[in-house]
Amino acid sequence: MKKTTTRLADGRELIYYDASDDTVRTATDPRPLDPVATAAEVRADPLLGDAVAIASHRQGRTYHPPADECPLCPSREGRHTEIPADAYDVAVFENRFPSLAGDHGRCEVVCFTPDHDASFADLTEDQAALVLDAWTDRTADLSRRPGVAQVFCFENRGAEIGVTLGHPHGQIYAYPFVTPRTERMLASLAAHREATGRNLFDDVVARERADGRRVVLDGDHWVAFVPYAAHWPYEVHLYPRRRVPDLLALDEPARTEFPQIYLEVLRRFDRIFGPEAPPTPYISAWHQAPVHAADRSQFALHLELFTVRRTSGKLKFLAGSESGMNVFINDVPPEIAADRLREVASKS
Template identity: 70%
Template sequence: MLRWTGANSGAKKTPTLLADGRELIYYDATGDTDRSAADRRPLPETTSRSEVRYNALLGEHVGYAAHRQSRTYHPPADQCPLCPTTGDRLSEIPADSYQVAVFENRFPSFGGDQGRCEVVCFTSDHGASFADLSEEQAGLVLSAWTDRTDELSRHPGVRQVYVFENRGAEIGVTLAHPHGQIYGYPYVTPFTERMLTAVADHRERTGENLFDELVAAERADGSRVVLETEHWLAFVPRAARWPYEVHLYPARRVPDLRSLNEAERAEFPRVYLELLRRFDRLFGPGAGPTPYISGWHQAPFDAADRSEFALHLELFTIRRSADKLKFLAGSESGMGAFVSDVLPEAAADRLREVASE
């Protein structure tokens, strides 16, 4: 049993192994929880069958993971693999309850010496969502995200870490339990490569940091700012791709989650929970929970100058109205040329309208 001594060092970290050799880590807000329950499933040892190939024409990598075809798909609630183990109903979590649990994905997109994929279970409550968490629970999730970023920074096959959540069947989620994922990519992703190139070009031309200038421009304009606190700024970007898209930045530029200070960590849960709750109110009470993708953009570990990159979270939904989804059309899927149905200023207006009282 280990205690993490990084940010939010009061969180207890308990690593163990599942029956097939995969790692499982419990994160608890208190240090008196027994995490000795063993995985009783008769699982064979896991082997990675993923492969990464390089597309020279587009200058990007493509992963192949044929074994994912057999992954668990929309199981009934009483067979959810992310719920705690109860009696003879054995799951990925041997404990009969947990606060936050992280484990190696049984069906990873990357693995072995070509990266790592992990599942982050936000709560043992199957019927909850991230927006239902308390600020203390959300802070514990942030601790787990930060710790996993730190651990994966030392993984020899990982160059970049993406912490993200897909929520909703419309997004393609196959497990309803509140959870997210962490991808430790064996390469730098296309979006990040483009950001790094844009930032480097801007620095060479102007001597200034592009992230800083974009954030300052949004703050000065104000029309797309959704909320601002002492340590965080959330806004709809001027050239948003998705119908409702919010970018959340710490007030000072830092390269990754590990670099956040205690004040920024303490304020994050309130800010993030407010954004998620506003998303659920966007389309009225009859529309149901809003499907979304939320992910942290962090500097690659081997970037030439990591201090130039700005940590930020991007939160967006593919829903454009209560009963309509934003599907990628031919131009968007085939050419990457986006056309949105909602003006960013209108999206920001709506996100301010649904603020908590």
Template identity: 70%
Template sequence: MHRTVTELADGRELIYYDSAPGRDRGAKDLRPLDPVVSAPELRRDAATGDWVAIAAHRQSRTYRPAADACPLCPSREGRPSEIPAADYEVAVFENRFPSLSGAAGRCEVVCFTPEHDSGFAALTPERARLVLDAWTDRTAELSARPGTRQVYCFENRGAEIGVTLPHPHGQIYAFTTPAPRTVKHLAAAAAHRAATGRNLFEDLLAEARAAAERVVLAGEHWTAFVPYAARWPYEVHLYPHRRVADLTCLDEAERAEFPGLYLDLLRRFDRLFGLAEPTPYVSAWHQAPTAGGGELALHLELFTVRRAADKLKYLAGTESGMDAFMNDVAPETAARRLREAR
């Protein structure tokens, strides 16, 4: 991997990730951009202990622009974008409309490909590996920033998820406090350690691998399985067999195997409902906090909001109001259907 660091016209950082050195990354951003003015505020909900980001400036962010005005495509003559280069492999830049910035954290956009109508599932294994290397590099750099407590790499895909830019991309958040779901994970892991003397996530992986009916894919270094108490109708967790804290701790064998398994998994999601359009999903890397997160194991959680070809899983009264999920599909059935979606 080769990285080139540069700046956009308003001073935001832009990083090109290339599979090899030698690419010309000297194109300048000539847009007349004003400096980014954002002041997200973190407020703590006293009733739950959760932190909520108040980011009112995001109301004016770009919303589903026409393809010829996409800000994530490479720049063309007369059509400048967030990527000044005429082509790129993988690019990462600071979000112009961040949910978190300054003392509240940092938000970055990860462009997986210059192809506007493509998707992660259409990447080659080599390009998927480059994305993994970019995630890893950003995890290392952001984790070292003062105030960062957790780095979260994720992708939202599909209008049904609420994506406002259809170009294939993900995001990276540097949180200044561990996310609420991570706090729950750590509490459960501490209770499990106290009760059994073992690590919760190692036991969850061992239990899933022993229950073959919930395994979707398995390699030498990774296993993808539907969790026993899945919240979403089609939800898969992907774990490395060796417990590590975050992406920076993966060894070369684990990195080499990941792209093939992950691409296979995404393509199974796309085939699951027999539809022409891609399946909407959220793909989320869960990484340990930079301090006090030793019990949390790196893993990826992937789920779709679609529960049938013509039905979406809406978060209604129980889920939205009480955070009490009701699943319409048995986890064992979901795993079988994903195994069959070859």
């Protein structure tokens, strides 16, 4: 992998990740852009203790542009985008409309491929491995920055999720705080260790593998399963078999196998509602140990993948119980979801 760092016309950082070591990047951004002005701030909810990002400047972000005006495609004559080059493998740049900025963190966009009409599931294993390398490198870089407490790599896919750009891409948030969801995991982890002397993540994975009913894929280095108390209609958690705190700690065998396992899970997601169904909307989220956690080795890196579609043509909305009280009601039993995800396995 070759990494090349440059700047866009307004000063934002742009990083190319190329599979070939002899790739040369010389294109510059010719657009007459003003410096990015953000009004992002983080406020604490006094009742819940949650952090809320207030980012009014995002009201003006690009919203469902036509394909020939996509800002994530390579630039071409007469049409300059966020990526000045006429081709790229993987590109990462600072978000022009960040939810977090300055002392309140950083937001980056990760373009997985120059192909506007593709999806992550369409990538080759080599392309997916390059994205994993980019996620890992960005995690390392952002974790070293002053004030960053947690690095979150994720992908939103589909208009049903709220995606405003159709080009296959993800994002990375560098939070200046530990997120509420991770705080709850850490509390459960500590309580389990106090009560049993064991690691909660290890016990969860061991229980799922021993039970087997909810296991979707069990590789040499990764295991994918529908969790026992899944919140979403179709939800898969993907863990490395050897517990590590973050992407940087993955060993080479796990890094090599990841594209095979992850691409297969994504392709099954696109088949669960039948061949005539549109692409399955989903959120794919990496959970990594907070940068300054007291004992990072106890945390288990894992990826959570889920869809808001509960059946063909019907979505799972977060209504009164979910939105008002954070109590989820799942219409699809996890065992049934796992059965379906096994049924739609790729043909060997």
